[in-house]
């Protein structure tokens with residue numbers, strides 16, 4: 001049995017078509033904007049999101065960092081969720097590299113921040129306060145059960161942002177999952193946002209890379225900031241070639257990952273000692289709690305590792321499973337058999 005890696009959708013491997021595209025990619029120096037394959041990917045991304053322009057980035061972390069650096073000056077404040085990836089998992093780059101102050105607001109389980117909380121966090125112009133410049137949303141929300149944010153909510157946040165002459169950025173690392181779950185296009189989900197980053201390297205299965213999309217002038221400034229951070233990758237058409245296949249072929253397959261997650265969640269939740277809020281399994285991310293008198297988290301993780309099944313414990317007795325293109329229906333069946341076997345033996 002091949003390894004069943006449920007730690008993250010970042011473990012996805014490139015498809016054969018992506019590998020073939022690499023060997024045929026036309027290349028040039030992208031710092032001179034002369035790599036035709038990167039240019040093609042950037043145009044495709046901008047068109048897909050109905051934005052003026054896009055820029056290829058080595059990672060989602062750099063795409064978010066460049067977005068913040070481009071929207072903000074040193075000393076500005078960004079309003080973002082206390083469970084957001086940018087706040088929790090991006091090494092504090094927005095403050096260390098950008099001198100940008102973060103204002104964290106409570107993220108609720110559905111991935112939202114209350115509109116009232118956002119409004120109340122916007123600073124008045126006052127010598128004591130850093131200027132509020134940017135709001136960041138995350139769609140889908142990784143720490144909040146992979147929940148998708150719907151258009152209605154995003155547009156309401158956008159209204160607040162516009163009324164206060166601020167900007168709105170969306171960390172859309174998994175925005176294609178949100179689009180699939182909500183049956184909307186990514187362009188519809190981001191029509192009222194100033195910038196959006198998305199990852200090729202997660203549900204879309206490309207080996208690496210993200211794109212940042214927005215207005216032409218914003219992307220020109222972002223290109224400068226990417227260079228300053230060392231993100232000018234020269235013949236990156238090698239990677240962009242996989243991104244073109246990813247954008248053209250993978251979004252329509254994502255719904256399968258959601259179906260697999262749903263089957264897995266229902267099956268696990270039926271096991272005594274495991275609990276999952278099934279209402280919250282809307283995309284490819286499942287969080288479950290372990291509450292068993294004889295099986296602790298070390299036993300669970302190690303027993304499953306012996307069966308070649310990998311996943312993370314994110315907190316005490318609190319686990320995350322992520323489905324993706326490398327996981328099929330038989331894998332889900334196999335995982336359920338192994339869990340049932342372990343829990344019935346003890």
Ligand SMILES: Cc1ncc(COP(=O)(O)O)c(C=O)c1O
Nearest residue numbers: 059060061062085138142171173
């Ligand atoms: C929501 C979210 N944003 C951003 C990132 C960063 O992406 P990368 O790992 O490409 O830097 C991740 C990575 O898992 C993520 O889950």
